Every structure is written in C-alpha cells, then in structure tokens.
Amino acid sequence: MAAMNRRIVLAARPHGEPSPAHFRLEEARVPVAKAGEILLRTRWLSLDPYMRGRMSAAKSYAAPVAIGEPMTGGTVSEVVESNNPDFAVGELVSAFGGWQDYAVSDGRGVQRIPPGVPPTTALGILGMPGMTAYTGLLTIGRPKAGETVVVAAAAGPVGSLVGQIAKLKGARAVGIAGGPEKCRYLIDELGFDAAIDHRGDDLPQALAAACPDGIDVYFENVGGAVFEAVLPLLNDFARMPVCGLVSAYNATELPPGPDRAPALMRTILTKRLHLQGFIVWDFADQAEAFLRDVGHWLRDGRVKHREDIVEGLEKAPEALIGLLKGRNFGKLIVHVA
Amino acid sequence: MAAMNRRIVLAARPHGEPSPAHFRLEEARVPVAKAGEILLRTRWLSLDPYMRGRMSAAKSYAAPVAIGEPMTGGTVSEVVESNNPDFAVGELVSAFGGWQDYAVSDGRGVQRIPPGVPPTTALGILGMPGMTAYTGLLTIGRPKAGETVVVAAAAGPVGSLVGQIAKLKGARAVGIAGGPEKCRYLIDELGFDAAIDHRGDDLPQALAAACPDGIDVYFENVGGAVFEAVLPLLNDFARMPVCGLVSAYNATELPPGPDRAPALMRTILTKRLHLQGFIVWDFADQAEAFLRDVGHWLRDGRVKHREDIVEGLEKAPEALIGLLKGRNFGKLIVHVA
Numbered sequence: 001m002a003a004m005n006r007r008i009v010l011a012a013r014p015h016g017e018p019s020p021a022h023f024r025l026e027e028a029r030v031p032v033a034k035a036g037e038i039l040l041r042t043r044w045l046s047l048d049p050y051m052r053g054r055m056s057a058a059k060s061y062a063a064p065v066a067i068g069e070p071m072t073g074g075t076v077s078e079v080v081e082s083n084n085p086d087f088a089v090g091e092l093v094s095a096f097g098g099w100q101d102y103a104v105s106d107g108r109g110v111q112r113i114p115p116g117v118p119p120t121t122a123l124g125i126l127g128m129p130g131m132t133a134y135t136g137l138l139t140i141g142r143p144k145a146g147e148t149v150v151v152a153a154a155a156g157p158v159g160s161l162v163g164q165i166a167k168l169k170g171a172r173a174v175g176i177a178g179g180p181e182k183c184r185y186l187i188d189e190l191g192f193d194a195a196i197d198h199r200g201d202d203l204p205q206a207l208a209a210a211c212p213d214g215i216d217v218y219f220e221n222v223g224g225a226v227f228e229a230v231l232p233l234l235n236d237f238a239r240m241p242v243c244g245l246v247s248a249y250n251a252t253e254l255p256p257g258p259d260r261a262p263a264l265m266r267t268i269l270t271k272r273l274h275l276q277g278f279i280v281w282d283f284a285d286q287a288e289a290f291l292r293d294v295g296h297w298l299r300d301g302r303v304k305h306r307e308d309i310v311e312g313l314e315k316a317p318e319a320l321i322g323l324l325k326g327r328n329f330g331k332l333i334v335h336v337a
Numbered sequence: 338m339a340a341m342n343r344r345i346v347l348a349a350r351p352h353g354e355p356s357p358a359h360f361r362l363e364e365a366r367v368p369v370a371k372a373g374e375i376l377l378r379t380r381w382l383s384l385d386p387y388m389r390g391r392m393s394a395a396k397s398y399a400a401p402v403a404i405g406e407p408m409t410g411g412t413v414s415e416v417v418e419s420n421n422p423d424f425a426v427g428e429l430v431s432a433f434g435g436w437q438d439y440a441v442s443d444g445r446g447v448q449r450i451p452p453g454v455p456p457t458t459a460l461g462i463l464g465m466p467g468m469t470a471y472t473g474l475l476t477i478g479r480p481k482a483g484e485t486v487v488v489a490a491a492a493g494p495v496g497s498l499v500g501q502i503a504k505l506k507g508a509r510a511v512g513i514a515g516g517p518e519k520c521r522y523l524i525d526e527l528g529f530d531a532a533i534d535h536r537g538d539d540l541p542q543a544l545a546a547a548c549p550d551g552i553d554v555y556f557e558n559v560g561g562a563v564f565e566a567v568l569p570l571l572n573d574f575a576r577m578p579v580c581g582l583v584s585a586y587n588a589t590e591l592p593p594g595p596d597r598a599p600a601l602m603r604t605i606l607t608k609r610l611h612l613q614g615f616i617v618w619d620f621a622d623q624a625e626a627f628l629r630d631v632g633h634w635l636r637d638g639r640v641k642h643r644e645d646i647v648e649g650l651e652k653a654p655e656a657l658i659g660l661l662k663g664r665n666f667g668k669l670i671v672h673v674a
Contacts, residue, residue: 256594
C-alpha cells in the first residue's frame with residue numbers, strides 16, 4: 001500500500017471551459033477506516049459530463065464540490081481494510097471514491113461488483129450511464145415498434161445504449177456523433193439505422209434525411225445545435241427525456257436573441273410534446289430491473305459497449321476537459337491502480 | 338325561421354392583434370339538410386382563445402379557417418330540421434355550429450344536452466373548457482394533498498375549474514387574474530387560497546409570497562410574464578400541463594434576446610420538470626369520467642362557474658378581441674337566438 005493518498009481537488013471554479021488550472025493534484029495522508037467503515041483503494045475512476053456541473057456553484061440537483069475538496073466521482077475500488085462485516089478485504093466494489101487513491105466509506109451506496117462481467121462495466125453499461133439510458137428511454141421515451149428514436153453523443157456510454165435498446169424495442173435508431181469513425185461504429189458495430197457526423201454534415205438537413213417519418217423520441221443529452229435541428233422534426237406526441245445538456249455546460253451567459261423560449265413553449269403545445277428532466281437516481285427503484293435486463297442483453301451479446309481507458313489519476317483533469325469536447329470514444333474511465 | 342343565415346366569416350388574416358376588419362358579417366341562404374343530416378339553429382356560441390389560432394395560417398393542431406369561410410366555434414344549437422333518426426326537432430344539442438345562425442351536420446360530434454343543468458354549461462364547465470381543466474390537471478398535473486397549484490386566467494372557465502379541482506384534491510390553489518374584482522371572486526366565491534392581480538401587483542414578488550412552499554403544478558394557459566414569474570418558484574418534480582399561451586397569440590415575432598430557451602431546458606433538467614402539451618381531444622376517452630365527476634360536483638355545489646354573456650351574433654368579433662385582452666369575466670358566450 002502506498003504511504004500517501006494522491007487526490008485531485010477543485011482548485012478554482014471555472015468560468016466557461018475548465019482548464020488544468022482549475023484542478024490541483026496533491027498528496028494527503030491515507031484516511032483511516034473507523035468502526036463500521038471500509039478503506040477503499042481506487043482501481044478505476046469514472047469520468048462523466050455531470051462533473052462539470054459539480055465544479056460550478058450554481059444550484060443544481062446536487063451540491064457543488066467545495067474548493068479544495070477532491071472532485072467527486074464513481075469508482076471501482078478494492079476493499080483494502082474492513083471494519084464492516086458486509087465487506088471483506090480484497091472484494092471489488094462500485095463506490096463514490098472520488099478523484100483519489102483512497103477513500104473511506106460506511107458502506108452506504110457501495111455495491112459488490114457482480115461476477116461474470118468485467119468490473120469496469122459497473123461504471124458504464126451496467127452502471128450510472130447505462131441505467132440513465134435504460135430508465136430515461138423506457139420510462140419517459142417509451143419507444144414503440146416502428147417509431148424513430150434520435151440520440152446524440154451516440155458513441156458515448158449513454159447514447160450507445162439508448163440506440164441499442166431502441167433497436168431491441170423495434171424502433172429505428174438514429175445517432176449523432178462527432179467524426180466518421182464514431183459514425184461507422186454506430187452503424188457497423190451497434191446496428192444503428194443511421195448515423196450523422198455533427199462535425200461534417202449539414203446537421204438539420206442530414207437529420208431530416210435520416211428521419212423521413214419524423215422523430216418520436218429524442219433522448220436529450222447535449223442541447224444546442226442538435227436540439228435546434230431536432231425540434232422541427234418532432235412528431236405530435238413526441239417524448240423527450242432530458243438528462244443532460246453537455247453543449248451548454250461551459251456556457252458563461254445566455255446566447256444572443258431572439259428569445260426562443262416562447263417558440264419552444266408553442267411547439268410543446270401544438271405538437272403536444274412531453275419533456276421531462278430526470279437524473280438516474282430518480283428511478284432508483286428500477287435498479288434491479290435494469291441490472292437484470294441489461295446484464296442479460298450484455299451476456300447474450302445483444303448490446304455492446306466500448307470503453308476509453310486513460311492511464312493514471314493525474315490524467316483525469318485533461319480527460320474530463322476532453323470529454324466535454326467529445327474527444328472520448330466510449331465510456332471514459334481512468335485506470336488509477 | 339329567419340329566411341337568411343347571418344354568418345361571420347374570416348375576412349383577412351390578422352398580423353398581430355385582430356381587429357373588427359378581420360371579420361365580415363354576411364348573409365347567405367340557410368343551408369339545406371340532406372339525407373341523414375340535421376339543420377341546427379345556433380342558440381349560443383362559445384368564444385374561446387384557441388380561435389385566434391384558427392385565424393392564422395401557421396401550422397397548429399387544427400387546420401386554419403379559410404378566408405371567406407365562417408369562423409368555427411362550439412355552439413348550443415336547436416335541431417330545427419332532422420333527416421337523422423338520432424335527433425328530433427326541438428332538441429338542444431352541443432355542436433360545432435360556428436359563427437352563424439344555421440349549420441347543417443351529419444350528427445358526428447353532436448351531443449344531446451344532458452337534462453338538469455343549464456344548456457350553456459355545455460360550452461363551459463361541462464364542455465370543452467371544463468374538460469380541458471379536468472383532464473390536464475388530473476392526468477398531467479396530478480396534484481397531491483398539500484401541494485401548491487398555480488393557474489392564470491383564473492377567473493376564466495378553465496382556470497377557475499383548475500383551482501377548484503385542486504382544492505377538492507386537497508391542494509393549495511393560487512390564481513392569477515386581471516383586476517381586483519376577479520381576485521375577490523377567486524377568494525370569496527371559489528375558495529382559492531390566494532389571488533394575484535397581474536395588473537396591479539409586482540407579479541414575481543406577489544407570486545413568491547403566495548407560494549411559500551414553491552409551486553408543484555403550474556397549469557400553463559397564458560405564457561409570458563406569468564410563466565417567467567412561475568419558473569424560479571417551481572419545485573423539483575413539478576408538473577406543467579401546457580394547454581394555451583394566450584399572451585403570445587397575438588405576437589408577430591419572437592421577443593428580443595437573450596435566448597432563454599437553453600435556460601429553460603436547464604431548468605427542466607435540474608428540477609426534473611415534466612412539461613406536456615395537450616389539447617382536450619387528446620383525452621377524449623376521459624369524457625365520460627369528466628361529465629360524471631364535474632357534473633356531480635356542479636350539482637352538489639362543490640364547484641361553481643360564471644358566464645359572461647354577450648347579446649347578438651354581430652358582437653362576436655369585438656367579444657373575441659376583448660377575450661384575448663382578458664376583458665371577459667367568466668365563460669364568454671354569445672347569445673345568438
């Protein structure tokens with residue numbers, strides 16, 4: 001066991017795009033597990049778009065990370081000390097270990113990694129991103145056979161599963177991603193019906209061509225130009241689960257006018273749209289169904305996943321900055337130890 | 338029977354606020370009921386905000402009225418000739434007779450006025466506005482005991498029933514209306530917990546004071562300044578049935594910037610709001626439950642309603658123009674004959 005705990009703390013709140021200067025790598029003592037607690041060694045750290053929100057002081061569904069405190073984050077960790085009868089030394093668990101080598105926990109929210117699948121799936125397709133896709137698409141999106149489902153960031157861990165579940169439900173899956181390599185992956189590997197490169201194509205035109213029968217479900221995780229292109233193509237009674245707006249996370253002010261909020265409300269009214277924001281924990285009661293269904297599909301090869309592994313905790317800031325620009329290809333994970 | 342059919346046709350499409358010049362009163366022959374048809378004499382004509390939409394060519398959920406054609410509208414009509422065994426001469430029915438003295442119908446969508454209630458209730462509390470309030474509030478809004486429900490145009494036929502049903506469900510009802518007389522009516526007659534005069538009060542401040550526990554359901558029928566005041570007060574998981582945006586119906590262009598649509602989407606996400614547009618016919622399968630429940634409440638005196646009757650078909654254009662400015666006090670109905 002290393003003598004010190006390396007941790008990456010929030011050094012300053014970014015105004016706009018985060019840079020390496022907003023993070024600081026420091027060393028602290030390895031924390032001590034008290035009665036009932038476990039000491040966790042971080043093996044893999046998950047990087048996810050929501051972390052940009054935690055860097056800001058703005059009110060959101062979760063408290064911001066305090067300046068000088070370690071960045072929060074889901075981890076796959078190894079139990080290296082245990083004063084808790086529920087966990088044995090050597091077990092691999094999913095936890096919220098944060099951006100650091102070691103963390104202590106009282107065991108709440110810590111779950112043993114199920115056997116039979118690679119441990120890192122607990123951070124991706126069988127973890128928070130996968131459950132976000134599963135719950136948002138099936139509970140709010142409710143795709144029916146023959147309908148058209150559109151999702152952006154489609155090569156990422158949420159979008160890729162949204163499209164694949166849409167296909168399993170008999171719907172048409174249209175993915176939007178950055179670059180020809182990701183688009184080929186969507187079609188050739190994941191079985192999407194169409195893929196659009198938002199960097200290369202005329203997005204509104206390409207999306208309209210890819211959705212000849214309009215759009216019935218738009219799984220909203222990016223906002224911005226994709227949202228603008230989707231809106232005129234939505235069919236009456238379309239559903240829009242809203243779980244992220246990555247394109248706006250670095251925004252420092254409202255975009256220039258005109259104010260299109262009233263036009264958006266008018267579209268909601270005349271097309272009788274259903275928009276609903278959610279975060280995955282709102283559907284905590286579906287965790288069992290999610291693990292059962294997606295675990296089954298994964299073992300049967302009916303859904304695939306892809307990971308983008310970065311080596312070394314010290315690379316986490318740069319990797320998160322890249323994630324917000326769409327530089328990752330697959331679930332972004334830092335291999336810590 | 339009068340020899341001629343007076344009818345008010347759409348003379349021109351308004352750009353912005355409609356004026357009397359956009360309507361034309363003309364006389365035509367009384368139409369002839371063919372085999373299977375009935376001839377209807379309009380007794381009362383309903384005026385409703387949606388009619389502004391029908392005057393525009395813009396795509397919406399219903400086709401626009403053609404230039405030179407009679408304005409559409411719900412009516413209470415008397416069957417004066419019948420070639421249809423389902424209807425007898427002399428019966429009062431609710432129909433879509435339009436802005437005219439006479440209309441023919443094949444009977445589709447025509448319903449006998451139930452006995453025991455005044456016939457004009459079929460245009461208001463027991464008609465389309467009442468069913469809009471009932472279905473939107475209960476199916477999308479789903480108020481729970483102790484929650485706060487906010488509705489604007491609260492002295493109108495939709496808003497007044499929204500607030501009263503909210504009270505019946507144990508929720509707190511906060512109404513917004515124009516002028517002290519309407520506000521007194523909400524409190525003294527309808528039992529709202531709070532009423533806010535949007536003409537007199539500092540709306541954001543008054544609404545915040547009237548909603549100390551935030552807002553759980555906002556029944557959206559006006560948009561504009563009310564919507565702006567509501568948004569910061571919405572609680573997590575608030576529901577927003579969207580059935581009208583009267584404040585914007587006369588808008589000729591988008592309001593100046595900044596563009597607040599991304600901020601709206603961010604609020605939907607972080608507060609996990611549920612917004613859903615609807616029109617009453619989307620819930621046609623609830624008609625029976627609506628008539629049973631609201632009819633029961635009305636006969637028991639548990640809900641009240643108020644009508645604003647205008648005398649004479651020729652007054653309809655002026656009355657509709659006034660409706661869009663909130664000049665009516667209660668369900669606006671033209672007594673035609």
